[in-house]
Amino acid sequence: MDASFWHERWENQQIGFHRPEPHELLKKHFLNGIKAPATVFVPLCGKSKDLLWLLQKGYRVFGVELSELAVKQFFEDNQLTPEITQRGEFKEYAVDELVIWVGDFFKLQQNDLAGVDAWYDRAAMIALPPEMRRHYVQQLCEQLPGSAKGLLITLQYPAGYKDGPPFSVLEGEVEAGYGQRFSIEQIESGEGVINDQKPEDNPVTEQVYRLD
Ligand SMILES: C[S@@+](CC[C@H](N)C(=O)[O-])C[C@H]1O[C@@H](n2cnc3c(N)ncnc32)[C@H](O)[C@@H]1O
Numbered sequence: 001m002d003a004s005f006w007h008e009r010w011e012n013q014q015i016g017f018h019r020p021e022p023h024e025l026l027k028k029h030f031l032n033g034i035k036a037p038a039t040v041f042v043p044l045c046g047k048s049k050d051l052l053w054l055l056q057k058g059y060r061v062f063g064v065e066l067s068e069l070a071v072k073q074f075f076e077d078n079q080l081t082p083e084i085t086q087r088g089e090f091k092e093y094a095v096d097e098l099v100i101w102v103g104d105f106f107k108l109q110q111n112d113l114a115g116v117d118a119w120y121d122r123a124a125m126i127a128l129p130p131e132m133r134r135h136y137v138q139q140l141c142e143q144l145p146g147s148a149k150g151l152l153i154t155l156q157y158p159a160g161y162k163d164g165p166p167f168s169v170l171e172g173e174v175e176a177g178y179g180q181r182f183s184i185e186q187i188e189s190g191e192g193v194i195n196d197q198k199p200e201d202n203p204v205t206e207q208v209y210r211l212d
Contacts, residue, residue, distance in 0.1 A: 039062060
């Protein structure tokens, strides 16, 4: 999977992952562990309404997204006018306490994330195939400040049920990837859906982890 996969998705608006409302599990769990006004990093943020919800709850929000089209749509859809500035390899779109960098997450460096207190991953880890996921987790662990806490939402489904993305991520992989760096607690596991579709015998489940 390379950048063109995602650029094509955005150009063709094949964005079934995008939800019209902030994620229920974010609303349910985020405020408990992380107090505003923390700076929250949202990797692979798309044009998620979660960014807006975090902002409205008093957090400073820092997203990174490969597709400039997605970022432009975020600002247009929400009637926000960004200031646009080039920041090295990234193009920054900013308004109030929200900053989104357009560019490749894998090019972020420690300095870029120096002010981050917390991170939120919905449909970022599960968007990537296994080899890239390992690299993604390693990059997050290496570049985040030592004290940053996370909320991670993943999906699971039986092997062979579908091709990713989204990919199924088991507890063992979360533990293996993040276990050395964070203490991990699974705080919820329940029925999940993919692209809003729920077959009668839905085999998809959704997990929420707190990483401290
Ligand atoms: C499945 S979507 C999820 C978007 C968002 N988290 C949400 O919940 O709607 C994955 C997003 O990651 C972006 N992406 C993929 N690879 C990336 C990379 N290397 N750097 C930054 N963004 C990337 C894609 O363009 C896409 O918008």
